[in-house]
Amino acid sequence: MESIVKKRIQQVRKGDQDAFGEIVELFKDRVYHVCFRMLGNRHEAEDIAQEAFIRAYTNIHTFDIDRKFSTWLFRIATNLCIDRIRKKKPDYYLDAEVSGTDGLTMYSQVETDDPLPEEEVESMELQESIQKEISRLPDKYRSVIVLKYIEELSLKEISEILELPIGTVKTRIHRGREALRKQLRSI
Amino acid sequence: MNTCPENIVLMMHDYLDEEISQEHEKELKTHLQSCEACKTHFHELKKTVALVQSTSHIQAPDNFTQNVMAKLPKEKKKAGMNRWFNRHPLLAAAAVFFILMSGSLMTNWNGGDELSFTQSDQVVVEGNTVVVPEGETVQGDLIVRNGDLRIEGTVEGNVTVVNGQQFMAGAGGVTGEIEEVDQAFEWLWYSIKSAAKELGSFTSNDDE
Numbered sequence: 380m381e382s383i384v385k386k387r388i389q390q391v392r393k394g395d396q397d398a399f400g401e402i403v404e405l406f407k408d409r410v411y412h413v414c415f416r417m418l419g420n421r422h423e424a425e426d427i428a429q430e431a432f433i434r435a436y437t438n439i440h441t442f443d444i445d446r447k448f449s450t451w452l453f454r455i456a457t458n459l460c461i462d463r464i465r466k467k468k469p470d471y472y473l474d475a476e477v478s479g480t481d482g483l484t485m486y487s488q489v490e491t492d493d494p495l496p497e498e499e500v501e502s503m504e505l506q507e508s509i510q511k512e513i514s515r516l517p518d519k520y521r522s523v524i525v526l527k528y529i530e531e532l533s534l535k536e537i538s539e540i541l542e543l544p545i546g547t548v549k550t551r552i553h554r555g556r557e558a559l560r561k562q563l564r565s566i
Numbered sequence: 567m568n569t570c571p572e573n574i575v576l577m578m579h580d581y582l583d584e585e586i587s588q589e590h591e592k593e594l595k596t597h598l599q600s601c602e603a604c605k606t607h608f609h610e611l612k613k614t615v616a617l618v619q620s621t622s623h624i625q626a627p628d629n630f631t632q633n634v635m636a637k638l639p640k641e642k643k644k645a646g647m648n649r650w651f652n653r654h655p656l657l658a659a660a661a662v663f664f665i666l667m668s669g670s671l672m673t674n675w676n677g678g679d680e681l682s683f684t685q686s687d688q689v690v691v692e693g694n695t696v697v698v699p700e701g702e703t704v705q706g707d708l709i710v711r712n713g714d715l716r717i718e719g720t721v722e723g724n725v726t727v728v729n730g731q732q733f734m735a736g737a738g739g740v741t742g743e744i745e746e747v748d749q750a751f752e753w754l755w756y757s758i759k760s761a762a763k764e765l766g767s768f769t770s771n772d773d774e
Contacts, residue, residue, distance in 0.1 A: 559618065
């Protein structure tokens, strides 16, 4: 896998765009998933994930070929996500009451296609509340938690992606876990 | 929980990071058995991790790659050419050869529809026909394009008629070969043949 990626990167550096398409195919799901967990919104996740690949393409010459490409790519993606989170205006949540309606939430305005089996609804609701709690974490804890538990990366890799000492990464994971524990206690 | 030593919580996190020493692990286990508050805390932490990990893996939307590719800055033309050449080396060589050959030959072929012929004082033009009059002798080869040729005299050399016909009068004579070329393809073939002949004559000159 790594050797294929390296070969493709060298082709991209020679100006071959098709080779970059293969790189996008290989990493799109992981990058998109990290962005989604960081941002909690599919539309924004797609936007930022695309932006991450475009930045990777335009800066491919600055990538050190002897390092792991995914680390570099995740660094671009997480930095973009953090920028976006910081710039974002306070968002409205789906379960916030819609003004002018009595007790109506945005959930009731989102149409459902088919009635889902009970279990599925339950698991979907659970997933949504977990995602909501992740989204409530301050961004410095959110990024480490997402990289550790969604991407299942090692502490060393996370420290390389975020360009932080391992000790700091560890502390942030601990604090993030504690914060989530309090938020998720009721579930 | 206030009564518990603070390092117990640190040990829980070390345990979750899989970085706990055996000694600490033993200490943690003993403590958890005796302390209900810490047990709950530890259980909640493990549940948190399990919940976060239970979130399903989602995939990038359809057309994600195409959308990215569409937004990339345009690649240099050179790269596209290089890629094509790398994929079809033989085809590329053939294409280059064909373009160059047909380029030079077709300009000759399409040089015009007008009558043209090897300049010679001995020939006479009658409308669209080049005539070698009786009693005249043309020294060297004679080429006529886009017209007919009537030979009443003598040509001491080869005769070539492109896109036309040649007529020979009873008294006329040609010492070399007579050739009529009608089609573009034949013109091509003729050009290649004469080029080869020229090459041959050069090498034979070298031998002398």
